[in-house]
Amino acid sequence: MVFIINAFQPTRESIPPPNVSYQQKQTSGLPTHLHPLNPFPFILRAATVYPDKLALAHPDVEYPTFFTYRIWAQRIQNLAYALIEAGIQPGDRVAVLAPNSPMIADAHYGILAARAIITPINTRLTPPEVAYILEHSGSKLLLIDRGLMQLVQGLKIPFIVNNDTGRIGDPYEDFLSAGRRFSAEKGWAGLDVELDEGAGAVLCYTSGTTGRPKGVLTTLRGSYLAAIANVVEGQISKDSTYLWWASSLAYPHPLSEGNVLLNNRILPMFHAAGWTFPWANVFAFATQITMRTVDYSQIWKHFLNSGVTHYCGAPTVQIGIVNNPAARPLPRSISAIIAGAAPTAHLIGELEKKGIQPVHVYGLTYTYGPFTRCYDQPSWALLSLEERAKLMARQGQSFATAQEVRVVYPPKSEDDQEVVDVPKDGKTVGEVATRGNIVMKEYFRDPEATRKAFRGGYFHSGDLAVMHPDGVIAIMDRSKDIIISGGENASSLAIEQELASHPHVLEVSVVARSHVKWGERPMAFVTLRQEHVSAWKGKHNVFGDELKRYARTRLPGFACPEWVEVVEELPKTSTGKILKTNLRTIAAKL
């Protein structure tokens, strides 16, 4: 680690008393052999075992901050008491609107320590969406980054601004310091332990492509078990360093066009509670580096100099990483946890050349992030990169603490509660379903939506997939992304995977476009690799024909794209997913 952390002095109130005890209040109501699962106490154990280890580094800002586990734990205690003093009661929602920063990391612990529920809000949303979430969640308080104030103009919710300085005079620091007054008196043993492990932990709102955002409520038990699964699956340890990044750019931003965001994004802490990684890393005693912005050169600096071992991101972000001029073979291997879409053979090859080991996982906000993983098999070592990539592109099998993943037939009627598996033939398309500890508790204040999603005691994901004979699922599409071409179901994902194998294609997205004869036909939007952009300049039609010919050698007729549009960039959500709705709108207008 190259950080010169001595240059930063945490506030006096961030320093724990000399005889600090990390013992929680005694839980006299519980049997001796039980304690409720809860990820918040991970910080107490880390502060006990590795008090002076760097826990949280926030280096790439005007006022860099560095917190050891001992200091960070004290700040979390201060936050918990400050929240309680501000009137936060058990079960209350506390909203957080912030890019990756120590404050949102604190919030994942301090809010739970106060027995409240953290409501992280996507920084990419519009003011009316933010207002709706604050209203629907009934949040009593908002912790907000100074750069995002324009999202809450005119709203009445009480808030604490974080200037992200870690210095005295920063309103967030003053809030923490105020909390310290009570924490000094009472310490950890003064905080009531949440006895119900089924109590709410996180309330996330899904940024649905249509309709109002829905609140996804998760539990303490689920958060604990999902975090541990991420530690085991990622083999995170005390020698690990996890890199967080995301864009700090918020609405309205010059690079955004209405709702369409042109930058590539990666898993930020505000998205599905960062897939429980804010807890997983602490459980493993790892170090976390938070970057407010996405800056590939800076990312490579951290890869090369800061001991980074783990990060998460969608393939689009991984493409940005391998294509950066600073990219080079790494002195030590890094685990890249890939989700959101399947990595292509080309991407896998490029990552591996740099010493980055891709781990392909699949998950949703409803499942605390990843709940399946494509487990690599020893036999794959004998395969070509392309063959291996085809197997790796599948979404895999259930995660360490997840219950089984199934692919099931759609309901026969509104009231159909039977959950029946499709055959394990790699062909029959069904819906991905699962149940168990790492499934959300409910849609917040929406029993009707919960009932529908939990048909037959299983959570139904809305993702369409096949089940292969080896028990591995492969996502075909979201229900609405299937293209019904001449009566056949064409998977836009399968088409994209074939088109992506063309050597000149950087990224591709396929949507349905209506067709007089066939009902629907696939339309492909593609971006070209940097080195081929100029060659095809002014000849996009010619490339389109070339790609259509290429497709016909690899896909059945009904799945071949009828139209190909070469674009400079694809529209994406804040988490790097391609916004197919926007592409559909464009396709409809053509």
Add this chain to the structure above:
Amino acid sequence: MVFIINAFQPTRESIPPPNVSYQQKQTSGLPTHLHPLNPFPFILRAATVYPDKLALAHPDVEYPTFFTYRIWAQRIQNLAYALIEAGIQPGDRVAVLAPNSPMIADAHYGILAARAIITPINTRLTPPEVAYILEHSGSKLLLIDRGLMQLVQGLKIPFIVNNDTGRIGDPYEDFLSAGRRFSAEKGWAGLDVELDEGAGAVLCYTSGTTGRPKGVLTTLRGSYLAAIANVVEGQISKDSTYLWWASSLAYPHPLSEGNVLLNNRILPMFHAAGWTFPWANVFAFATQITMRTVDYSQIWKHFLNSGVTHYCGAPTVQIGIVNNPAARPLPRSISAIIAGAAPTAHLIGELEKKGIQPVHVYGLTYTYGPFTRCYDQPSWALLSLEERAKLMARQGQSFATAQEVRVVYPPKSEDDQEVVDVPKDGKTVGEVATRGNIVMKEYFRDPEATRKAFRGGYFHSGDLAVMHPDGVIAIMDRSKDIIISGGENASSLAIEQELASHPHVLEVSVVARSHVKWGERPMAFVTLRQEHVSAWKGKHNVFGDELKRYARTRLPGFACPEWVEVVEELPKTSTGKILKTNLRTIAAKL
């Protein structure tokens, strides 16, 4: 892995049907977001993800057996149905009396799959002790290794004998084959899921040095969480191979003298359910090798040729390992999980020279095995081996899924329910106490003993320790091992640690012996290192004086041994713990 596993053909009934489904029965009674924690389904996930990976190797016997996850899972299913067909009901106890072997590994899954409780019995016990355990546990059936029949002569319990051949004609194999008839019809979905994660998992009997053995009942939830903790702490993964060994020698044996066993032992599967490692290894998709016997040369063969990465054992066993003529630096590092006593500087140095990384943990049958670990600190790299060993000898801080460990004052009266910590001064001796998910549920059929052990909502271990300022506990002694010398409390453990640093001492044990003037005084029993045995032959008294002089330079007067006895070997329990009761008897007679 050098095993030639093709030489072995599992029985026809061990081979799953071609379209096997690993899906359990649907649990319609539970909320969608809950599934009860239970370690048994680990095998279903392993068989799904790595069906053809070697799960269980049993190579060092007349009829070697090798089971992949797919085959092993089928055998477990057969066992579950065979048990149910034999009349085993949910909550019933099924006893197992066996050395490390596939049968006892099966039992850790098959018995739980039948919703029954596994009762592993120490193979070192006498027939009356075994009879008592079978009677007290109310076991309905016994799975017994052919080599241990003399332990149950004349008892009426129904039993299945395992000849440990894995071949047709072996009564245990016939039992499994019978189970297959039902499993073929019903599969995994035919087995009821245990909905209560607080249900019993294992009933172990502690082989107390005095009095009747006590039954320690653990839960499914605790077993699940303790197993995962062992995976995380041990960093076990699909690339790991765990080596089990133990002596198959049973009572009466030519090497035993009454109750005193002269061989060194290590953690066998029957001891505290092998500290949950039978489940931990499967959760991590690791390979397990089972050795019926302890044979250091054979162990080194496995170290060098079988890809071993993990094993557990007391320091006495580790001494046997490093002193074996086959010992040499290993091509890849092995984790040695050490418990039962603190490793000495000499032992740590010898292990590290071979590429064996010692991990010092502390635990009890009541805590599913380890619940604290001595976490190594980065700053230790700068210390001398001796200084580092002193720090590593401490028992550490709480384990991944354990709740906090405390050192507390003894109760002031019979009814004292207050649990008060001793100061963190590294001096004040108190009792080790803990609570939470990895504490036993109860003493089986002994509410009075449970009530006493759970005073004030904490489990009281009976081990005496100090709490260091850094939050690390260091065991001083079992309550009864404290020597009250001239009114001072002398820790026999602390004395042993100092005496063990003498370069000629191999092992040492210190007990109290009554003394006219001082009440009690320490007496040391020592064995000499191989290379010094002949030099001191016939001059044991001279060496005793030399060791007493050595002690006076390192210990306070009241803690110096008044007597030193050089012996050839120290008496030990089946798990390698030195039998101080025997030494006390000898000391009393002198």
